Amino acid sequence: MKRRILIVDDETGIRDSLSIGLEREGCEVAEAPDAEGALSVAGAFHPDLALVDVRLPGRDGLWVLQHLREAGVPVVMISGNATLREAVEAVKQGAFDFLEKPLSIDKVLVTIHRALDYERIKTRVAILSEKAGPAEPVGNSPVWSQALDTAERVAPTDAAVLLIGESGTGKELVAGWIHAHSARAEGAFVPVNMAAMPETLIESELFGHEKGAFTGAAATRKGKFELAAGGTLFLDEIGELPVALQPKLLRALESGEIQRLGGEGTRKTDARIIAATNRDLAAAVAAGKFREDLFFRLNVIPIRLPPLRDRGDDARLLADIFLENFCKRHRRPLMRWTPEARDLLRRARWPGNVRELKNLCERLAILHEGDIPAAVVEDMLSFPAQSGTVGGAAEGELRAKLDKVEADILRETLAACGGNHTTAAQRLGISRSQLYRKLERLGIKTELTG
Ligand SMILES: Nc1ncnc2c1ncn2[C@@H]1O[C@H](COP(=O)(O)OP(=O)(O)OP(=O)(O)O)[C@@H](O)[C@H]1O
Ligand SMILES: [Mg+2]
Structure with missing residues (x-):
């Protein structure tokens, strides 16, 4: 398969020589001279990797890096002598590596291959570890069971579902679960996040585009609606859908037909729609930010996912399962919660909900040893518990202890990996x-x- 590489540099000479070198190696190449151009080309070209100059006219390479990383595109920075510091900073912010000018095409190719290999392995690890985790949404509390009952009842139908819940309450997980328990389970589950994309790209992402539909649309591309044919289209953070695009989505849902950007004629679409929001959509409707007709079309079966703090003993149940899974995954000795820690899990406010709890369990599995006291949990919470605080004066001491454990693990892992950061990071799961x-x-x- 041809690798798609995006080159972002304001110097025509550099773009030309890289393009020639990469095309000779069988890559497909797109170019952009500045930051904004880079994002709009990336949206249409869907690069496997981007080479980005640190210094660009207007917004700089770090800005491009940030947006491309959010879109899941691996980035290698290009740096001149004067921008080495920024290049190192870029690596800290998630660039795979940087290349110094003058560029040698051999070095560029080696780095690209390493970066792509790394991405491939990372994806595979992510898929495997997802499988290792609980495939089923876990929970016993009445509020949760009620939500899941509704999900179970609606799953086999084609009805539109609106999942409502705070961040990290399991909206995407439940959406996937509904899909898996539907007659469409063999079809694709296609998520689109309305908040992760600039407005200009959402339309082409949803409906697709024909070659030449806009600058940078080098090839025809199917939209997510088409990709979800026979399956489920998950419209995540639907509240962020720009007002200008709302009529178009509504039309697609009502007519069951879509039109690619720059395309002629319509195509049938039969995707089942599940939308999710962490905002109060009814309030957005009242404020004129969300069309009422679209809201009704999406809100056929609303399911509210309760925040973790309202789920009683579920926090402890989830904590036990997560902790055990992470200990196994990271090959760490199994550990247990002390009764005080369990109690704290139940009382904590969990602003990040299940995601926060899950992250906490992973950190403990990696960093902690032996039974887990409440103070250690307290130290890791993003928000203190509602009452009966632990710690206080002991907190600084605890942090220092945890830091030491963490530092030891990092040093050991690095040593075991011969100082190779990539391997060490993989082994640590970060x-x-x-x-x-x-x-x-x-x-x-x-x-x-x-
Ligand atoms: N009931 C549950 N059982 C097991 N795991 C869960 C449960 N709920 C959430 N999770 C896990 O918590 C994490 C966050 O869940 P998810 O991404 O579905 O939340 P979300 O509501 O979509 O969050 P956001 O609004 O931030 O996108 C995921 O790793 C998910 O697997
Ligand atoms: Mg989500």
């Missing part, structure tokens, strides 16, 4: 940029390799 941040925070000095 991204390379997370690893850099940790090393920096803990003051661990290493060579900048791998």
